Amino acid sequence: MPELPEVETVVSELRPLLKNKVIRQVEVRSPKLIAVGPLTLSNVRKSNSVAAKKFAQILKGKKITGVQRRAKLIIIDIAGKFAILVHLKMTGQLIFLEKKQLNKKIKLLNIETFQPITLPSKWTHVIFTFTDGSKLFFNDLRQFGYLKLVKDSEIDQVKELNEFGPEPLKINFAIAKFINILSKRPKMKVKLFLMDPKIIAGIGNIYSDEILFFAKIRPGRIVKTLTKSEEQRLFKAIKEVLKDAVRHNGSSVGDFVRPSGAWGKYGRLHKVYGRAGLKCKVCGSIIKSMKFSGRTGSFCPVCQK
Ligand SMILES: [Zn+2]
Structure with a gap:
């Protein structure tokens, strides 16, 4: 399960790649991993096609303004006062490929027998395509992870963002x-x-x-x-x-x-x-x-x- 150093790695590597990217299209292949609104369950176990449709509709044409971390949550800030919260949970992965890298084979598991594959794979549940042809893939083998769309004004109501203790790497953690x-x-x-x-x-x-x-x-x-x-x-x-x-x-x-x-x-x-x-x-x-x-x-x- 990714911990602070892994999530921090994802955030710091995605930040320069995603900043100012404009979303052309969002393809949701597994609606149950999508939630919309601050109070929705963190992992919607039943298929939620209404939320998935709304998620894709709201994000279409929107620009990404930044990527941050709070505890193990990844926060992708969207212009127009929205944010996508991504929790990798046990086995979630975010992989970014430029248009010219889309045929790149990636070893998704650190297991000797696992052969590198191209994306999307059968573990890819959400695909963001940007206007420059680059893509962001959300993969999750065990499907405990999720993506939740909230308004900036709703962020304080998101339970999983407010039940954490202090950030250990912050200077004020003395x-x-x-x-x-x-x-x-x-x-x-x-x-x-x-x-x-x-x-x-x-x-x-x-x-x-x-x-x-x-x-x-x-x-x-x-x-x-x-x-x-x-x-x-x-x-x-x-x-x-x-x-x-x-x-x-x-x-x-x-x-x-x-x-x-x-x-x-x-x-x-x-x-x-x-x-x-x-x-x-x-x-x-x-x-x-x-x-x-x-x-x-x-x-x-x-x-x-
Ligand atoms: Zn020893």
């Missing part, structure tokens, strides 16, 4: 604020604390494992047992690991593909995530794993206390 947040959740396991989007935005299974390795703290530790220096290390690790992952364009674990079709390069730098049973890159001990509310957390039993 140590005092972090320690205050920790003090409000004394009984939580620290991995689950990091992964709760209502506490801090954008951290999931991959980056909570990596952050805790860098902070030298075991994932099952209870928040109130952390020492002052552990709290400081944890804060520093959140910033450093997420920044480094953004710098490497995220981790291509499973389905994450950048808008160009290239992969993120942070996966090969993982110290513990997905490495249970392998040797720790620092001390050589065998990486262990444990379940935390159904998710697997991996850690080094020697480097992490």
Whole structure:
């Protein structure tokens, strides 16, 4: 599942490509992934052809003015006071191809046996065609992702945009604020604390494992047992690991593909995530794993206390 570094990669790569593009046509192949209006369900499970038609009609002829991120949501700003919210959820992908690249073969899954294919594929659910012939494809293997069209004036009513904790990479997310947040959740396991989007935005299974390795703290530790220096290390690790992952364009674990079709390069730098049973890159001990509310957390039993 894409986390903050992957979504940030998508947003920063799409921003210059989509800015000032004018939408010629929107083809919705899977109406159930489309929602219109702030209060609609984030993932409409039943086919909604009325919303899909409205989505395509409103967007036809409109210009894109910018692309931003809030937590794991991608916000595509549209001239005329609209915005498209895109949530990639488990396996969503946004791929942009210039007109002359439309025959490009793309490896959609980071699996050795997967052969590169041209788009659209059977996993392509929405296609935006721009007036210069370039296209933006929304692919989703498991179809948990969605695209929601809202008016700018309705943005404050969008539930999934307002139930997130602070953005960890923002300058105003400072140590005092972090320690205050920790003090409000004394009984939580620290991995689950990091992964709760209502506490801090954008951290999931991959980056909570990596952050805790860098902070030298075991994932099952209870928040109130952390020492002052552990709290400081944890804060520093959140910033450093997420920044480094953004710098490497995220981790291509499973389905994450950048808008160009290239992969993120942070996966090969993982110290513990997905490495249970392998040797720790620092001390050589065998990486262990444990379940935390159904998710697997991996850690080094020697480097992490
Ligand atoms: Zn180790």
